[in-house]
Amino acid sequence: GESVGLHLPTLSVQEGDNSIINCAYSNSASDYFIWYKQESGKGPQFIIDIRSNMDKRQGQRVTVLLNKTVKHLSLQIAATQPGDSAVYFCAVQGLSGGSNYKLTFGKGTLLTVNP
Amino acid sequence: DGGITQSPKYLFRKEGQNVTLSCEQNLNHDAMYWYRQDPGQGLRLIYYSQIVNDFQKGDIAEGYSVSREKKESFPLTVTSAQKNPTAFYLCASRATFKADTQYFGPGTRLTVL
Numbered sequence A: 001g002e003s004v005g006l007h008l009p010t011l012s013v014q015e016g017d018n019s020i021i022n023c024a025y026s027n028s029a030s031d032y033f034i035w036y037k038q039e040s041g042k043g044p045q046f047i048i049d050i051r052s053n054m055d056k057r058q059g060q061r062v063t064v065l066l067n068k069t070v071k072h073l074s075l076q077i078a079a080t081q082p083g084d085s086a087v088y089f090c091a092v093q094g095l096s097g098g099s100n101y102k103l104t105f106g107k108g109t110l111l112t113v114n115p
Numbered sequence B: 001d002g003g004i005t006q007s008p009k010y011l012f013r014k015e016g017q018n019v020t021l022s023c024e025q026n027l028n029h030d031a032m033y034w035y036r037q038d039p040g041q042g043l044r045l046i047y048y049s050q051i052v053n054d055f056q057k058g059d060i061a062e063g064y065s066v067s068r069e070k071k072e073s074f075p076l077t078v079t080s081a082q083k084n085p086t087a088f089y090l091c092a093s094r095a096t097f098k099a100d101t102q103y104f105g106p107g108t109r110l111t112v113l
Helices: none
Strands: A010-014 A019-025 A032-038 A045-051 A056-058 A062-067 A072-077 A086-093 A103-105 A109-114 B004-007 B010-013 B019-025 B031-037 B044-051 B054-057 B064-066 B076-078 B087-094 B108-112
Touching (some): A010 A019, A019 A032, A032 A062, A032 A072, A045 A056, A045 A072, A072 A086, B010 B019, B019 B108, B044 B064
Parallel strands (some): A010 A109, B010 B108
Antiparallel strands (some): A019 A072, A032 A045, A032 A086, A062 A072, A086 A109, B004 B019, B019 B076, B031 B087, B064 B076
16 A cells, blocks of 8 residues: 655744755555645645646645656745645545545644744 | 634544534535644645535545535535544645645544543
């Protein structure tokens, strides 16, 4: 089955700096990846996604990079703001029909933005 | 106002009681999911439903039950057989089970007294 891990459980940055949050996955057949933001006591909020046929995708102040060779996914947040403070986690979907397109979730990185 | 709603936001249960968590969506999505979230762990899938009147067990289904009688509703019952039910429960939906983006509700925090 799929396993998803994050390199750092916590990340502290200064307001205005760029943040990079990482995720590693195990199944080379995984074909779809999502980043979520979760504030304390709330449900996860979709940030950005990427398919395996892409290496990079940009949104508003966020960029997702996918390195299929080393099975690594990263989320970059530009000019980090205090409102970005939250837990960020990735979700990975396998291609295999046996997985029924289910998502496997990482444990999350707590991002703290210092003013 | 479209989206996924969960109720109640907080729920307290005495040991030995069954409780039902509500999940409703007005997104016209076929697929719905229930996850459990515990501190320091990733989301774990309890049950999922790809279409109305059908559902399958996820990775941690023991002690839980669901129904999917209507497309917009997917209630979760936490039974007394669930040994450690205190957790944050999240409902999610997708347009179809093969669709991309999965959206989450606001969650229900269940505490066993």
